[in-house]
Amino acid sequence: MNTFAVFLMTVVAVATAAPSAILVDEDPVPVVNVTTCGGFVNGSSAAINFQLGGVIPVGQVCLWTVQATYGSLRFTLKESGLGSGDSLKLTRFIGATPGYQYNVTEVGANYTYTAGTVLVSLEAGAGANSGFSLEMYSSGDLDAGGGGFTHYATYLNSTGATSYPGNGLPYNNDETAVFIVSPSQAGSRTLTFTGMDVEGSTGCIYDSVEVFAWEMGGLSSKARVCGTQLPPPIALDKGLGVIIFKTDSSVTSGGFAFNWM
Numbered sequence: 001m002n003t004f005a006v007f008l009m010t011v012v013a014v015a016t017a018a019p020s021a022i023l024v025d026e027d028p029v030p031v032v033n034v035t036t037c038g039g040f041v042n043g044s045s046a047a048i049n050f051q052l053g054g055v056i057p058v059g060q061v062c063l064w065t066v067q068a069t070y071g072s073l074r075f076t077l078k079e080s081g082l083g084s085g086d087s088l089k090l091t092r093f094i095g096a097t098p099g100y101q102y103n104v105t106e107v108g109a110n111y112t113y114t115a116g117t118v119l120v121s122l123e124a125g126a127g128a129n130s131g132f133s134l135e136m137y138s139s140g141d142l143d144a145g146g147g148g149f150t151h152y153a154t155y156l157n158s159t160g161a162t163s164y165p166g167n168g169l170p171y172n173n174d175e176t177a178v179f180i181v182s183p184s185q186a187g188s189r190t191l192t193f194t195g196m197d198v199e200g201s202t203g204c205i206y207d208s209v210e211v212f213a214w215e216m217g218g219l220s221s222k223a224r225v226c227g228t229q230l231p232p233p234i235a236l237d238k239g240l241g242v243i244i245f246k247t248d249s250s251v252t253s254g255g256f257a258f259n260w261m
């Protein structure tokens, strides 16, 4: 080995090592500001400022999906007018699988995750309350674990219907599609499937549609379906439902359709 080869190897080693050595600091202030009841929040940092100084109606449930750019996430409650009957929570949601939850109660405390995606949920209780300001900052490496949804939709209407893919074509392999039924008007709803054509298997191990309802402060699985049989209507007691569609690497079909009212 001559010195030139050693020089080349050094250059290659430095070049390949470089990307993981670039760690990004937190933004000084949030770059994205959200004021709606729920939605998709995508950025290196964000502030969810909901009804600060206003009033949140009794029974209101909101769900925000936070997709942070970098892998190290810090949430902090800046201001809160929430009462003891209200519940603000974080739920880990990597690969659209509900995971570890925090109860966000303390202004100024840090609630951290080592990867995204994270759901932020608000459930307003009976007591008088005003809103809150929750900030998220991400830092470190680009987040390899989070995101990657092939489709994401939030429905705020009181009643509605949707189909997927809905373009007359079959769905794709390797999908992780997320549909959130989160009517901005509080109240229970019923979700009813009106079409189902998803690769069938015992236990729906290949392709599946899973419906979660928000219950007892978390996502509770109500049905996991595939094939062509329509499941019975599903009660969403709090009016909040999360529908997760996952497919494997082969065999696709027509998709599915559902409504809520």
Ligand SMILES: *[C@@H]1O[C@H](CO)[C@@H](O)[C@H](O)[C@H]1NC(C)=O
Pocket (backbone or CB within 6 Å): 029, 030, 031, 032, 033, 047, 049, 133
């Ligand atoms: C977002 O709101 C924060 C306060 O929560 C403020 O400091 C920041 O400047 C706002 N950012 C944008 C982009 O409006």
Ligand SMILES: *[C@@H]1O[C@H](CO)[C@@H](O)[C@H](O)[C@H]1NC(C)=O
Pocket (backbone or CB within 6 Å): 042, 043
């Ligand atoms: C999130 O934001 C990044 C950068 O602005 C963009 O490239 C990416 O497509 C966005 N992702 C989604 C799902 O909107």
Ligand SMILES: *[C@@H]1O[C@H](CO)[C@@H](O)[C@H](O)[C@H]1NC(C)=O
Pocket (backbone or CB within 6 Å): 101, 102, 103, 217
């Ligand atoms: C969050 O609060 C609920 C009660 O609302 C409690 O059951 C749960 O254990 C708490 N979780 C954590 C992580 O403290």
Ligand SMILES: *[C@@H]1O[C@H](CO)[C@@H](O)[C@H](O)[C@H]1NC(C)=O
Pocket (backbone or CB within 6 Å): 074, 108, 109, 110
């Ligand atoms: C929260 O994290 C920030 C940034 O790392 C730090 O400056 C602050 O002191 C932390 N606050 C608490 C209460 O640990």
Ligand SMILES: *[C@@H]1O[C@H](CO)[C@@H](O)[C@H](O)[C@H]1NC(C)=O
Pocket (backbone or CB within 6 Å): 157, 160, 161
């Ligand atoms: C929501 O409902 C309104 C009428 O109440 C309708 O105009 C609008 O198209 C609906 N939005 C969706 C996404 O279905």
